[in-house]
Amino acid sequence: MDTVNTLIVGFISIVLINNLVFTKFLGICPYLGVSGRIDMAFGMGMAVTFVVTLSGTLTWLIDNLILMPLNLEVTRYVCFILVIAGAVQLVEMYVRKFFPSLYESFGIFLPLITTNCAILGLCLFINLWGIDSLLEAVVLSFGAGIGFTMAICIMAGIRENLNLADVPECLKGAPITLITAGLLALAFMGFAGMIR
Amino acid sequence: MTNNSKAEAGIYKETLIRGLWRENPVFRLLLGMCPTLAVTIAVKPALTMGLSVVFVLVCSNIVVSLIRNLLKPHLRILMFTVTIATFVTIADLFLKAFVPEMSARLGPYVPLIIVNCIIICRAETCASKNSLGISIIDALGMGAGFTVTLCVLASIREILSTGAIFEIPILNLQSQGGWFVPWAAMSMPVGAFITLGLMLGLVNAVTKKQAKG
Numbered sequence: 132m133d134t135v136n137t138l139i140v141g142f143i144s145i146v147l148i149n150n151l152v153f154t155k156f157l158g159i160c161p162y163l164g165v166s167g168r169i170d171m172a173f174g175m176g177m178a179v180t181f182v183v184t185l186s187g188t189l190t191w192l193i194d195n196l197i198l199m200p201l202n203l204e205v206t207r208y209v210c211f212i213l214v215i216a217g218a219v220q221l222v223e224m225y226v227r228k229f230f231p232s233l234y235e236s237f238g239i240f241l242p243l244i245t246t247n248c249a250i251l252g253l254c255l256f257i258n259l260w261g262i263d264s265l266l267e268a269v270v271l272s273f274g275a276g277i278g279f280t281m282a283i284c285i286m287a288g289i290r291e292n293l294n295l296a297d298v299p300e301c302l303k304g305a306p307i308t309l310i311t312a313g314l315l316a317l318a319f320m321g322f323a324g325m326i327r
Numbered sequence: 328m329t330n331n332s333k334a335e336a337g338i339y340k341e342t343l344i345r346g347l348w349r350e351n352p353v354f355r356l357l358l359g360m361c362p363t364l365a366v367t368i369a370v371k372p373a374l375t376m377g378l379s380v381v382f383v384l385v386c387s388n389i390v391v392s393l394i395r396n397l398l399k400p401h402l403r404i405l406m407f408t409v410t411i412a413t414f415v416t417i418a419d420l421f422l423k424a425f426v427p428e429m430s431a432r433l434g435p436y437v438p439l440i441i442v443n444c445i446i447i448c449r450a451e452t453c454a455s456k457n458s459l460g461i462s463i464i465d466a467l468g469m470g471a472g473f474t475v476t477l478c479v480l481a482s483i484r485e486i487l488s489t490g491a492i493f494e495i496p497i498l499n500l501q502s503q504g505g506w507f508v509p510w511a512a513m514s515m516p517v518g519a520f521i522t523l524g525l526m527l528g529l530v531n532a533v534t535k536k537q538a539k540g
Contacts, residue, residue: 156365160358207416212408212412212442301532303531313518
């Protein structure tokens with residue numbers, strides 16, 4: 132029962148309270164780049180969720196089963212980035228084969244998931260928070276992906292409406308998106324008191 | 328010969344200045360946003376971050392430029408990332424050993440330099456196509472542009488959130504009998520997003536004015 136409790140609390144906290152985009156500033160590049168249309172934003176979110184779950188789990192396993200027993204922590208970053216690059220390659224091949232139209236619309240952003248800070252960031256945070264059970268690592272990685280999807284979809288919804296708004300000329304594009312993100316971050320701070 | 332070296336010096340100067348304004352990585356190319364937002368709470372961490380990025384950028388540009396003729400197209404991104412990860416590990420261990428306080432404060436954002444788009448972008452667009460000299464100069468220019476931008480952003484946020492710059496008090500705080508009430512929001516994520524958004528807007532406005540006049 133205790134484990135289930137920890138898992139649920141961990142999941143909620145990474146989706147809402149420690150949301151990677153709004154509190155840790157991770158994954159801002161695709162967040163600004165792909166959040167123009169809601170269907171693309173959702174596709175991107177799903178791709179990131181898949182990669183982050185896969186690589187969060189794999190890096191936890193590698194870290195705890197190979198690097199730590201052998202005292203090879205120095206090579207941690209290199210190993211992490213290789214795992215992530217491999218996972219992204221896998222997703223890219225899969226999407227190209229089965230969803231060619233989605234693949235076309237992603238363009239450069241799909242390979243760029245490799246350099247999405249949200250993924251490496253999460254792997255590092257799992258390590259930093261000293262998560263010691265595999266199940267918790269899996270749940271946290273999945274939650275991080277869901278949190279990212281939620282953030283990018285909310286943003287895409289707002290930006291679709293922003294197109295109709297009268298934004299000052301010099302604030303069009305990235306600046307207004309950042310300011311909107313700031314207001315969203317403010318709203319998300321309201322969740323901070325929910326747990327602990 | 329003199330003409331040639333003069334032209335070369337011109338290219339170097341041009342490359343160096345490009346990174347500072349015309350192709351400023353943060354304002355113009357919108358690269359490296361995560362550290363820009365995350366470490367700019369105060370000037371000190373921002374400066375540390377900027378210098379670490381300069382170090383990694385220069386080293387990886389040197390290596391990539393040296394091996395540029397051996398790179399296979401489909402493996403090059405992987406090679407870039409592994410090179411960068413190696414230098415980031417060096418920078419991270421260095422910070423941990425000599426400025427442990429700062430290293431703890433920056434936390435995972437130092438290893439996150441690996442996925443800082445600026446470095447991959449420079450490796451891809453500059454170092455893998457140009458000679459060693461140009462690559463180094465380009466890295467210095469881009470790194471300087473990044474560091475300066477971080478410091479400007481951090482100064483604005485630090486002075487508004489604590490009334491100090493570089494931890495030296497400048498404004499009289501109300502709690503000490505002065506007039507300035509610190510803006511708590513500036514030290515939170517909100518402050519980061521909105522300050523950067525407004526600065527981008529300002530840069531856009533200045534550019535438009537320059538183009539007109």
